Amino acid sequence: MSELTLERGLAAFRAEIDAPTAAFFSSCVHCGVCAQSCPFYLETGDPKYTPILKLEPLRLIWEAEFTLWGRIKGLLGLQEKVTDAMLAEWEELLYDSCSMCGRCSMVCPVGNDLAYMIRKSREGMVQAGHAPEGLINASIRAVTTGSPMGLQWKTLAVQIKHVEASTGLEVPVDKTGAEYLVMLSSMEVINFPEYLEAITKIFDHAGVTWTLSTQCFEATNAGIQIGNKDIAAQLVERVVAAAETLKVSKVISPECGHAFTAIRWEGPNLIGRPYPFRVFHIVEVLDELRATGRIQTEGKEDDRLSMHDPCNLARKSGVIQQQRNLIDLVAEDFVDMNEHGRFQWCCGAGGGVSSNERAEELKMAAFKRKKAQIEEVAPERMVTMCATCRTQLEEGLEEYNMDIPVIGLTEMIADHLVEKPRAAAEHDAEA
């Protein structure tokens, strides 16, 4: 990689400024309400974590180079400049203390989409050489090995064997012409192998044709988390190539929030063209199977369950009702958190925070907001549908000695499938 410099950083910041960004910065009145939506500010009480302040480098470049008044100030030598020292100081603000959860974007009274601009700012930070070590390493591993955790197909192959042995079902690999290409996240493969087993059972039950691809199994995108379009585009192209090779019409993003926004919303723009296939989160697929009567369940969980909506899935992708339909199918005593769906609170680990080892303390501080939400409704177990959220919930609850297991929604559905599926027609889809 050629040398990363302030000049390159400034050029990258500059390239990110568009009409929405200019409208947002023109509108900020410094009311500070965004801070009241940020778990990193609320749980540390440190005003430097105010979301709009995190955007100061991008704002300065907008003001200096994209406004008449800023240019005049520049000629008079009154315009503050972005320096390398400033970016070094802002690294913590733009990475360690922001999970890009987008809650501030939902509450800003003038309508500023702050998370959108954080994502943009990171492009500049990478080019200026001010990205966190942890994310740099994850990006390098993603490019060189195909997985941000350095996971290789052979590890997954072992897992596939285990799943096949325990279910007696085939895990389809490289099946051309299947309906769905199933993508995974390394975090899931390592921490939650039950997911692969669950979809194997569910898809067999529902008669869905699907496949994994040896060409590419990783759905996550470290390039987006760190903020590097080139890396991000390269990772998206791998998924596209795998889907095209196998001629699938649909690609399923796993129980991972950011992988979904990466491939569903950013991906086509990164590669500069629409996909020849459609993209769904696994929860969307399962809900569709439920609605069409292809999933038949029996029995219900009888303990008190609550749910954590991953930011990327709910607020940032509009998948909110689907997981509730699914949980109603298999849970008797489900209680939603007071602020859920588009107003849910982040677990604290998203947006690359969990890959950034030095942010551990902040990550756990931000979790306290989620913890308080969980305590309010006092569930016996938590359900979620993102491996990063799930890991964070497990670690956080453990840290605070709260005995609340966390389970993935897909495996919960798989646990309730009826053994011998009856004819779909007999079933009321809405049951």
Added chain:
Amino acid sequence: MSGAMGFLLWVKGPMFNIALAIFAIGLIARLVEIFLLGRAPNYAEPRAGEWGPGLRTMLSRTIADPGTFKRAPFNVVVGWVWHIGFLIALLLFIPHIELFKGVLGLYWPGLPNPVVDLVTAVTLITLLATLVHRLWHPVKRRISTTEDYLVWTIVFMVVLTGYLAYHRLVEPYPLALGMHILSAELMLIMLPFTKLTHIFTAFIARWYNGAAFGRKGVQS
């Protein structure tokens, strides 16, 4: 007296035209600066259109969500009160309507003077409260810039001089009225170059926000 009258005639005449010209040119420049930047094409398959959700967010952001209201009640309530107070005084005070009628040819019914007077007093008090809050609240103190205090000062001056002129608290009257008009002109001049632009751009920002989320199936 003649000095004061000369001052009043100047602010009502040449200065008014200068202020309006700077305001108009500055605002057009700002809007052009924004829109010329454009947006990159979006190739992701949308869940919904952009216009509906965008237009809805333009209005809906005026009301805070319940959680934000609970966490920042002062911001929400005081912000509302002074904005509405300012708008009532600006748009429903009969002499102001006369001015709009003269400049734009448009007019509408106003409120009785005592009502506008009370609203103005409330606006002044809430504006003072916003200043105290800005100086006291750690977040607001940390993010505030010279511009924030400058803008606060000019907005406060506009309302205060109006109040003083109405109550004949400054003599001679042409001086009081002249100061009020001059404050308003300074505010107009500053508007396109400071955060006062949010009067216009906040609706653009809200549209972009609503459109981006709406496209993904979320009403923001």
